[in-house]
Amino acid sequence: MLFPRIRVGEAFIAALLLVAFDQALARPHLVAGQATKQRVPFRVPSDAELRDSVYRASALRGRAILLATRDSLPRNVGNSLRCASCHIDGGLRRDAMPWVGSYVRFPQYRPRSGKVDLIEDRINDCFRRSMNGRALDATGRDMRDIVTYLAFLSSGIPVGAEMEGQGFPRLEAMKGDAGRGIAVFRSTCVRCHGANGEGTQLAPALWGRRSYNVGAGMARINTAASFIHALMPIDRAQILTPQQAFDVATYVNTRPRPDFPAKVRDWPRGGKPADADYHVLPTSPQEKSR
CATH class of the missing domain: 1.10.760.10 (Cytochrome c-like domain)
Incomplete structure (x- = not known):
């Protein structure tokens, strides 16, 4: 087999480019689900930062939906909850399930779904489960405005970064009575x-x-x-x-x-937490034979 001649200088440059390309693909901060170790301070952006009129209108409408979910989307909410029922102070309080920083943590692998979820998937989980309702059209205006507001709340936060005050403090499990x-x-x-x-x-x-x-x-x-x-x-x-x-x-x-019939398909790859007190479909041949 004949190979074309490559000068040493060209080969060296080509090798450097290949290494650089491989390293670029491996950078964890390029994928939200592979969080970097970078830790950023909790910061709520000011509405004054919403300068573009079209973006501002979308973000503010998204916020209105999150704060008055049932009134805004009665066909999608099946109970008395709204998004801000669990996300305290309109999702702006640290250590209280804030929405601040949530946008940059997606796409994200989630064991309950057994797949990489987009932020739209996570939002619809809340509509179907926490609000016992129906999923939004993932490409519709309502979803777009909600996502726009969440993106605004994550302004300046690097993709995949860990933010101070995200989630809420967790207790060690113990037996309740x-x-x-x-x-x-x-x-x-x-x-x-x-x-x-x-x-x-x-x-x-x-x-x-x-x-x-x-x-x-x-x-x-x-x-x-x-x-x-x-x-x-x-x-x-x-x-x-x-x-x-x-x-x-x-x-x-x-x-x-209320029941949630689709719960049987949760944790399709296994690993169901002990406090998820319902039956799911078996995930291994051993479980299927029981």
């Missing part, structure tokens, strides 16, 4: 959520047909307990002990609530 949880609920939660968890003008329903369904993240006791401990009651957060938080979360999440 629903009997003790009733007492905690009556003394701490009734004034906002109602004696029967039906919700009030101040706060959403915690169980029943107007609450989140069994496929929602908040239906998991560990998640709910951590949220309650860190952020509830809304005006006196962190007055409950971790044990009290697990007790009241156990009580709330053992009350009746």
